[in-house]
Amino acid sequence: MNQQVAPASRVAVIALRICSVLLAAIGTALAIPGAKLLWIGGSAYYVIAGLICLIAAILLWRRDRRGAWLYLLFLIGTAVWGFCEVGADGWALLPRLAGPFVFGLLIFTPWNRRALKMAVARREGLYWLGAAALLVVAGAVSYGTLTANRTKGSGAIATVSPSPNTGDWRHFGNDAGGSRYSELDQITPENVSRLKLAWSFRAGMPPSGARGGLESVPLKVGGLVYLCNGTNDIIALDADTGAQRWRFQARSNMTGVFARTCRGVSYYDVPAAQGFCSKRVYTATVDARLLAVDALSGKICPGFGVNGSVNLLDGMGEVWSGYYLVTSPPQVVRGKLVVGGWVTDGQYVGEPSGVIRAFDAVTGKFAWAFDIGRPNEHGQPAPGQHYTRGTPNSWAPMSADEELGLVYVPTGNATPDYFGGHRTALDDKYSSAVVALDAETGSPRWSFQTTHHDVWDYDLASQPTLVDLPGVKGLLQPTKRGEIFFLDRRTGKPIAQVTETPVPHDGVPGERLSPTQPFSTGLPSFAGPKLSEAAMWGITPFDQLWCRIAFREARYDGPATPIGYDRPSVIYPGYLGGVDWGGVSVDQARGIMIVNSSRVANYNRLLTRSEANKMGLEPLRVGSKGEVGGPVAQKGTPYGANIKPFLSPLGVPCQQPPYGMLSAVDLKTHKLLWTQRFGTGHDSGPLGIQSHVPVTMGVPNLGGSVTTRSGLFFIGASQDNYLRAYDTKSGRELWRVRLPAGGQANPSTYYSTSSGRQFLVISAGGHGGLATTPGDWVMAYALPRSGK
Numbered sequence: 001m002n003q004q005v006a007p008a009s010r011v012a013v014i015a016l017r018i019c020s021v022l023l024a025a026i027g028t029a030l031a032i033p034g035a036k037l038l039w040i041g042g043s044a045y046y047v048i049a050g051l052i053c054l055i056a057a058i059l060l061w062r063r064d065r066r067g068a069w070l071y072l073l074f075l076i077g078t079a080v081w082g083f084c085e086v087g088a089d090g091w092a093l094l095p096r097l098a099g100p101f102v103f104g105l106l107i108f109t110p111w112n113r114r115a116l117k118m119a120v121a122r123r124e125g126l127y128w129l130g131a132a133a134l135l136v137v138a139g140a141v142s143y144g145t146l147t148a149n150r151t152k153g154s155g156a157i158a159t160v161s162p163s164p165n166t167g168d169w170r171h172f173g174n175d176a177g178g179s180r181y182s183e184l185d186q187i188t189p190e191n192v193s194r195l196k197l198a199w200s201f202r203a204g205m206p207p208s209g210a211r212g213g214l215e216s217v218p219l220k221v222g223g224l225v226y227l228c229n230g231t232n233d234i235i236a237l238d239a240d241t242g243a244q245r246w247r248f249q250a251r252s253n254m255t256g257v258f259a260r261t262c263r264g265v266s267y268y269d270v271p272a273a274q275g276f277c278s279k280r281v282y283t284a285t286v287d288a289r290l291l292a293v294d295a296l297s298g299k300i301c302p303g304f305g306v307n308g309s310v311n312l313l314d315g316m317g318e319v320w321s322g323y324y325l326v327t328s329p330p331q332v333v334r335g336k337l338v339v340g341g342w343v344t345d346g347q348y349v350g351e352p353s354g355v356i357r358a359f360d361a362v363t364g365k366f367a368w369a370f371d372i373g374r375p376n377e378h379g380q381p382a383p384g385q386h387y388t389r390g391t392p393n394s395w396a397p398m399s400a401d402e403e404l405g406l407v408y409v410p411t412g413n414a415t416p417d418y419f420g421g422h423r424t425a426l427d428d429k430y431s432s433a434v435v436a437l438d439a440e441t442g443s444p445r446w447s448f449q450t451t452h453h454d455v456w457d458y459d460l461a462s463q464p465t466l467v468d469l470p471g472v473k474g475l476l477q478p479t480k481r482g483e484i485f486f487l488d489r490r491t492g493k494p495i496a497q498v499t500e501t502p503v504p505h506d507g508v509p510g511e512r513l514s515p516t517q518p519f520s521t522g523l524p525s526f527a528g529p530k531l532s533e534a535a536m537w538g539i540t541p542f543d544q545l546w547c548r549i550a551f552r553e554a555r556y557d558g559p560a561t562p563i564g565y566d567r568p569s570v571i572y573p574g575y576l577g578g579v580d581w582g583g584v585s586v587d588q589a590r591g592i593m594i595v596n597s598s599r600v601a602n603y604n605r606l607l608t609r610s611e612a613n614k615m616g617l618e619p620l621r622v623g624s625k626g627e628v629g630g631p632v633a634q635k636g637t638p639y640g641a642n643i644k645p646f647l648s649p650l651g652v653p654c655q656q657p658p659y660g661m662l663s664a665v666d667l668k669t670h671k672l673l674w675t676q677r678f679g680t681g682h683d684s685g686p687l688g689i690q691s692h693v694p695v696t697m698g699v700p701n702l703g704g705s706v707t708t709r710s711g712l713f714f715i716g717a718s719q720d721n722y723l724r725a726y727d728t729k730s731g732r733e734l735w736r737v738r739l740p741a742g743g744q745a746n747p748s749t750y751y752s753t754s755s756g757r758q759f760l761v762i763s764a765g766g767h768g769g770l771a772t773t774p775g776d777w778v779m780a781y782a783l784p785r786s787g788k
Helices: 010-039 045-061 066-086 090-107 110-115 120-146 425-430 541-553 609-614
Strands: 196-202 219-221 224-228 234-238 244-248 266-269 279-284 289-294 309-311 331-333 336-339 356-360 366-370 399-401 406-410 433-438 444-449 465-469 472-478 484-488 499-502 516-519 569-571 584-587 592-598 602-608 639-642 660-666 671-677 693-696 705-708 712-715 722-727 733-738 748-752 757-764 777-782
Touching: 010 045, 010 090, 010 541, 045 066, 045 541, 066 090, 090 541, 219 748, 234 279, 266 331, 331 399, 399 465, 425 433, 425 444, 465 584, 472 584, 584 705, 592 705, 592 712, 602 609, 609 639, 705 748
Parallel strands: none
Antiparallel strands: 196 777, 219 224, 224 234, 234 244, 266 279, 279 289, 289 309, 331 336, 336 356, 356 366, 399 406, 406 433, 433 444, 465 472, 472 484, 499 516, 569 602, 584 592, 592 660, 602 639, 660 671, 705 712, 712 722, 722 733, 748 757, 757 777
């Protein structure tokens, strides 16, 4: 018996044909670049998918029901292909299946069903079959996305006995060894959900257009909290109320300064001294001065240097405005202030020296220098001379062991960054290394190199973290490579195994790459899995296809892939890390290291000198256009460099999430306790538009954590504007609060004896590199007062 064919309205036919035109456009957009991808050795899926969509579009135009059947088969085949490539990871499946799923909804709408020339029974069967397939795909993607944050790994956590509150936070990392661990235990896993805003403070925004944000780690000594802002003003706040007690205006000259950042101040009690300037706060400025002020009044200490100031440009020779500055607080050890400096990346051969210097903490008098170009001479240069130019610098916070009399210096690479054919043997010895210097003389006791002949910008951005375990005096050195090296801080010898592993070393003419690189095989790696074409990502199938083509067109041979000029190289991890300046924190009572890390690749290419000249690349000067971290001149070498993150045309990373991870490592067993994705997509998205998606995907992060004796750790850092508390044992999130700006800073915690409360405080200033919300906020949280 023949079944009745329902008549179709004109509107339904028009809707179906619009749908078919769109499908034809999709098929063309997949097939043509898909053919290119197949030609260069990539997946055949896109060209096949494009052709199927074109055929289905033709059939739908003709109102042939086989077009809908064909699209349904395409959708099922795409789901099978997606699951075969990436499994049930919802974020990885999203660009593969979301677009086809949405378009499937258009095809299987009631008006399109009416326009198809088929019997009523058959069309209803097709409709329900298609709807069921779409629901299965949607359910799989949603399930994979929502469960992607599950933790894994387990381990026994030591118990600790109650401890009295110790109160202050006197150093950048709480102690001079940078553990970021506090003995405080008033805030616990049981009551942390009751944390409320106790006070907030506006530190003052840097000049309009300045790079960087408020990243200062607040110190607390006695009843005052000390911090600095991006123009190096030193501010003292009441620890209970956040009310400003005094402000010292540094009046820094910001002309030509590309990085307007102050990550903290230093505090010192002058031994056996009383009265004015017996307690001091120091800052090193973005216009290269070392300043000392009285901690109680904020007035300059006139006996320090010249009227309270030491000129850090002395002995440096010619320094262009903004090319040498200090962003990290001085390290105080054995009565001396030890400072490094930030040198503008990648501009020319012979940039300012990366010399490390020490000054008397009372008088400001020069004590010693570690000049890599003359490592056995520790005095100032002779008149008319200068410290060795172009040597590796140290811009990250340092650590110190007062008992051993050592200061631990994390170094960068010799300038320019992406070509090293001109570097000296001493540059190569001390670059991208942690160097232990004698605090009295500046002589190197030992050094450990984390990247040989670094041409990837893997400078050490993280403070070395000192840790004491039974029988162990350790040092943890995090790196942008995602490797964390565990060393004996007395000798520099590895505690956890380090393996020299062969890597590609066929560099460009004039280069001499190392045939091996050190890998910390005794600890978990935080570099992320090796990339592949299948790991390329996007918001849609189209930008994912673009990323796959870009990946195939580039060179990628795993870690330490050489950078060439004939085609781009994928460098992974990129210059964001791995682990950047936030470093790691260590629960000293339990022997647990907390690591927040990023996974974002770079897409780098060297430029011939003629290419660089055509692009107008010159060393940055006052008033010139350009940006540190983008295309750089590298003048004086055969090559410029085009440096950029590996992003799709929509501005999202080309590799699939996660881009940020949070992990815990047992330092006694060297095993991973747990790891999970860190941060949501709430404040990021394609084309810089905030998605407001609250689901955890793992986002890039800058900043660090603080652990406490009660078994908690706190962290901001992520690309969404949240401050969070986690259970150290399990990694379970216990509390979060929305910040008014990006929390790209390390939090600190302290106890106020006057109010009997433990406070958690963080600077919320955002960061231009992560495109987080800018601001100048200092936010403090505490449990409600008793009875409230």
